[in-house]
Amino acid sequence: MYNKEIDRKWQKKWEETKLYKFNRDRLDKKLYCLEMFSYPSGANLHVGHWYNFGPTDSWARFKRLQGYEVFQPMGFDAFGLPAENYAIKTGIHPQDSTMKNIETMEKQLREMGAMFDWDYEVITCLPEYYKWTQWMFLQLYKAGLAYRKEAPVNWCPSCQTVLANEQVIDNHCERCESEVTKKNLIQWFFKITAYAEELLEKLDKLDWPEKTKKIQRNWIGKSEGAEIEFRIENTDITFRVFTTRPDTLCGVTYMVLAPEHEIVDKITTDEYRSSVEEYKEFAKKQSEIERLSTVKEKTGVFTGAYAIHPITGERVPIWIADYVLATYGTGCVMAVPAHDERDYEFAVKFNLPIVRVIDSADGSDAPLPYVEYGVLVNSGKYNGLDSATAKKAIVEQLAKEGKGEFKVNYRLRDWLVSRQRYWGAPIPIIYCEHCGIVPVPEKDLPVLLPYDVEFTPDGESPLKKCSEFINTTCPQCGKPAKRDADTLDTFVCSSWYYLRYPDNKNDKEPFDKEWINKMLPVDMYVGGAEHAAMHLLYARFFTKALRDMGYLEFDEPFLSLRHQGVILGPDGNKMSKSKGNVISPDSYINEYGSDVFRMYLMFGFAYEEGGPWNDDGIKAVARFLNRVERIVERVKELRGSKGKTEMSAPEKELNYERNRAIKEVEKDTEEFHFNTAIARIMELLNALYKYDQETEDKNVGFFEEVVADLLRILSPFAPHFAEEVWEQLGYEYSIFNQRWPKWDPNALVRDEVEIAIQINGKVKTRIMVPSAADDKELEDIALSNEEVKELTKGMQIQKVIVVKGRLINIVAK
RNA sequence: GCCGGAGUGGCGGAACUGGCAGACGCACAGGACUUAAAAUCCUGGGGUCUCUAAAAAGACCGUACCGGUUCGAUUCCGGUCUCCGGCACCA
Numbered sequence: 060m061y062n063k064e065i066d067r068k069w070q071k072k073w074e075e076t077k078l079y080k081f082n083r084d085r086l087d088k089k090l091y092c093l094e095m096f097s098y099p100s101g102a103n104l105h106v107g108h109w110y111n112f113g114p115t116d117s118w119a120r121f122k123r124l125q126g127y128e129v130f131q132p133m134g135f136d137a138f139g140l141p142a143e144n145y146a147i148k149t150g151i152h153p154q155d156s157t158m159k160n161i162e163t164m165e166k167q168l169r170e171m172g173a174m175f176d177w178d179y180e181v182i183t184c185l186p187e188y189y190k191w192t193q194w195m196f197l198q199l200y201k202a203g204l205a206y207r208k209e210a211p212v213n214w215c216p217s218c219q220t221v222l223a224n225e226q227v228i229d230n231h232c233e234r235c236e237s238e239v240t241k242k243n244l245i246q247w248f249f250k251i252t253a254y255a256e257e258l259l260e261k262l263d264k265l266d267w268p269e270k271t272k273k274i275q276r277n278w279i280g281k282s283e284g285a286e287i288e289f290r291i292e293n294t295d296i297t298f299r300v301f302t303t304r305p306d307t308l309c310g311v312t313y314m315v316l317a318p319e320h321e322i323v324d325k326i327t328t329d330e331y332r333s334s335v336e337e338y339k340e341f342a343k344k345q346s347e348i349e350r351l352s353t354v355k356e357k358t359g360v361f362t363g364a365y366a367i368h369p370i371t372g373e374r375v376p377i378w379i380a381d382y383v384l385a386t387y388g389t390g391c392v393m394a395v396p397a398h399d400e401r402d403y404e405f406a407v408k409f410n411l412p413i414v415r416v417i418d419s420a421d422g423s424d425a426p427l428p429y430v431e432y433g434v435l436v437n438s439g440k441y442n443g444l445d446s447a448t449a450k451k452a453i454v455e456q457l458a459k460e461g462k463g464e465f466k467v468n469y470r471l472r473d474w475l476v477s478r479q480r481y482w483g484a485p486i487p488i489i490y491c492e493h494c495g496i497v498p499v500p501e502k503d504l505p506v507l508l509p510y511d512v513e514f515t516p517d518g519e520s521p522l523k524k525c526s527e528f529i530n531t532t533c534p535q536c537g538k539p540a541k542r543d544a545d546t547l548d549t550f551v552c553s554s555w556y557y558l559r560y561p562d563n564k565n566d567k568e569p570f571d572k573e574w575i576n577k578m579l580p581v582d583m584y585v586g587g588a589e590h591a592a593m594h595l596l597y598a599r600f601f602t603k604a605l606r607d608m609g610y611l612e613f614d615e616p617f618l619s620l621r622h623q624g625v626i627l628g629p630d631g632n633k634m635s636k637s638k639g640n641v642i643s644p645d646s647y648i649n650e651y652g653s654d655v656f657r658m659y660l661m662f663g664f665a666y667e668e669g670g671p672w673n674d675d676g677i678k679a680v681a682r683f684l685n686r687v688e689r690i691v692e693r694v695k696e697l698r699g700s701k702g703k704t705e706m707s708a709p710e711k712e713l714n715y716e717r718n719r720a721i722k723e724v725e726k727d728t729e730e731f732h733f734n735t736a737i738a739r740i741m742e743l744l745n746a747l748y749k750y751d752q753e754t755e756d757k758n759v760g761f762f763e764e765v766v767a768d769l770l771r772i773l774s775p776f777a778p779h780f781a782e783e784v785w786e787q788l789g790y791e792y793s794i795f796n797q798r799w800p801k802w803d804p805n806a807l808v809r810d811e812v813e814i815a816i817q818i819n820g821k822v823k824t825r826i827m828v829p830s831a832a833d834d835k836e837l838e839d840i841a842l843s844n845e846e847v848k849e850l851t852k853g854m855q856i857q858k859v860i861v862v863k864g865r866l867i868n869i870v871a872k
Numbered sequence: 873g874c875c876g877g878a879g880u881g882g883c884g885g886a887a888c889u890g891g892c893a894g895a896c897g898c899a900c901a902g903g904a905c906u907u908a909a910a911a912u913c914c915u916g917g918g919g920u921c922u923c924u925a926a927a928a929a930g931a932c933c934g935u936a937c938c939g940g941u942u943c944g945a946u947u948c949c950g951g952u953c954u955c956c957g958g959c960a961c962c963a
Contacts (some may be wrong), residue, residue, distance in 0.1 A: 270957080860944080
């Protein structure tokens with residue numbers, strides 16, 4: 060009877076025999092299977108951990124049986140806000156709570172019975188790890204990919220602290236629910252935008268869910284258009300606008316600058332200065348919520364200035380309005396109210412002229428604003444051209460005159476990595492009055508995070524108040540200097556951990572270049588879909604940057620990616636303490652054992668979908684394993700008896716089921732379709748029971764062979780259980796040193812198959828036919844069949860469609 | 873608003889490339905074993921209707937909805953609705 064004791068027995072044996080230790084000599088067979096590492100929380104493992112790690116481990120075990128040398132490490136993303144918030148609440152130091160949590164989580168992960176090789180564990184909050192996180196920062200800095208600038212950050216006025224983006228939910232603080240505002244601070248950024256094009260273009264080659272690629276494409280937001288230069292009337296001042304519709308250039312009736320745009324002050328005439336100032340104030344004060352509201356009416360003011368149209372030479376009034384974003388493109392737009400909804404709305408409100416320059420291609424009377432492509436009108440020599448041709452013609456003309464060019468813009472922004480928080484990796488930078496920004500020399504790494512720090516939130520970086528940390532000497536001139544008081548976003552830590560795992564004990568460098576280029580990229584990466592735009596993009600950026608610095612020889616960190624779905628509470632809502640719908644795996648595991656629990660997770664849900672929790676089926680899985688155990692008992696009973704040795708009809712039938720199961724389970728497991736894989740194993744078991752019950756004169760040896768194959772294909776899904784019954788049968792330890800059985804195509808060919816007979820597309824009857832029969836023979840068999848003759852009596856047969864092995868459709872009137 | 877993904881029995885979910893819809897389970901019902909229960913085993917099953925004492929048999933409708941292509945559509949095409957996810961004044 061399978062239970063928790065059996066789990067423990069085999070976990071111990073696996074550990075003692077070092078069964079899952081990665082063998083470096085089999086590098087040619089390596090398969091790097093990685094689950095997203097987790098945050099060490101105080102609670103026990105939740106269903107989400109099991110749902111991520113259990114099935115992925117089954118996949119990895121399947122690969123092991125196929126002969127791969129699986130590298131499956133585990134670690135902890137240990138820096139981050141929850142520990143710090145917990146400390147603020149309870150006074151328990153983040154380091155103490157985190158390390159304690161890691162200990163209990165490690166224990167539970169071991170009890171899960173996955174193949175994790177703990178020799179390669181990585182914990183991001185330990186100096187031996189974050190030393191190299193800091194080293195990464197310095198390399199990016201040296202490469203010009205890390206820079207400092209002033210930027211608005213999320214600020215919670217109640218908690219008096221900066222919040223990370225992920226802490227802001229619908230513009231409200233995750234902790235106290237007060238509304239988040241913006242505050243300007245000087246921050247460090249990583250220049251991820253330098254890789255925008257490659258990040259976009261290389262997605263095509265990745266074996267990732269299309270949904271995830273879509274999210275990344277969306278996030279990167281490539282937009283092809285042109286930059287066009289306008290001159291301010293009566294001055295030498297020029298400015299450029301970005302547009303995707305240069306074909307509508309002649310429809311420009313006004314210009315709009317973002318209120319923050321730098322030339323606003325220069326061009327505003329005295330007459331309009333006070334209203335412009337007033338509007339700028341107004342725009343600054345608006346909360347994010349108001350600014351993002353789509354129902355909001357457009358606002359703006361005239362600057363008094365005019366621009367000269369680069370083609371027509373006409374005067375065009377220049378306005379400022381907050382519907383133009385300072386952070387995208389050039390921070391200003393040419394307004395074409397006839398062919399842009401926003402410009403149209405603005406023009407109507409402020410009574411600005413609207414000039415149609417595009418007619419619909421089919422000449423229909425399309426109402427304004429007309430935003431589709433079409434044919435140019437009111438555009439001088441460009442009249443009659445279609446939009447695509449006109450775009451090219453107009454930009455080429457402007458380019459000749461030095462007034463424009465084709466241009467690509469991206470929505471992607473640089474990655475803000477500074478955090479005004481304690482529990483993270485200190486930014487390895489020193490500020491010297493004489494030498495300016497000085498990176499900490501690599502030999503001085505790590506910049507240790509001090510233990511005794513006041514980290515109550517009061518709007519200042521906690522490290523600022525720690526004088527022994529903050530005060531240092533300049534590595535260049537030796538004079539007193541100050542350290543950067545901020546810490547790095549924890550996404551920095553997780554952007555390179557997969558590079559550290561295979562060489563986690565290296566204290567000379569983050570990783571050995573030669574070794575890591577053999578172990579990477581990760582072959583299979585599994586984790587939640589919520590990381591689509593953040594972690595997965597950042598990690599790709601790191602890989603590309605390190606490649607260009609000469610450390611890596613591959614372009615992408617994760618060749619294949621799968622997302623597990625989300626297991627919701629029984630009420631269909633996301634599990635949360637406040638909703639009281641949290642399901643804990645523990646009681647199930649105590650009652651049924653870890654194999655039953657993980658197998659139920661695989662069987663009861665479509666892996667990539669997830670769904671509301673419901674334990675109706677968990678007993679079914681337990682019952683299934685009991686049935687397997689009984690068939691194993693049967694094998695032992697039958698061993699003494701004589702039985703026959705030839706393969707007659709029942710054996711052939713059982714052999715068919717066996718080979719079909721092997722084939723299908725192989726295919727389904729490969730694709731993470733665990734539910735159907737397990738269903739196929741159940742079918743094989745049913746076939747074994749049928750054979751046992753219905754066949755008097757058994758081929759005992761064959762029967763045992765089939766049971767052994769069943770155990771082999773079952774073992775990835777129920778590892779402890781399979782190991783146990785494998786032993787009961789007296790087979791050699793371990794079942795995980797067995798090979799995945801090969802299925803025989805010949806066994807899948809049956810002498811006779813049942814096919815459906817349709818008349819006019821409707822199934823009327825089914826007949827048995829020799830599987831070797833060709834189309835003509837099948838047609839003859841069908842038409843000479845008595846039942847078919849009866850059914851088609853008095854009808855004229857017009858056509859017979861034969862689909863081999865499936866059906867015959869008789870078209871008759 | 874825009875862009876994705878999804879919608880299949882009472883339930884979880886299957887269905888290759890356009891070829892027998894509902895695999896495998898759960899729950900349910902009937903039966904066997906049992907003093908009884910549990911466990912186990914066997915059988916049944918989308919819906920409506922016709923015929924029938926009942927069974928058997930048959931007809932029609934069924935993969936969100938409406939229409940199309942096709943010998944044949946859960947699958948392809950056009951339109952509509954609902955749910956989930958992403959983006960959201962990105963010029």
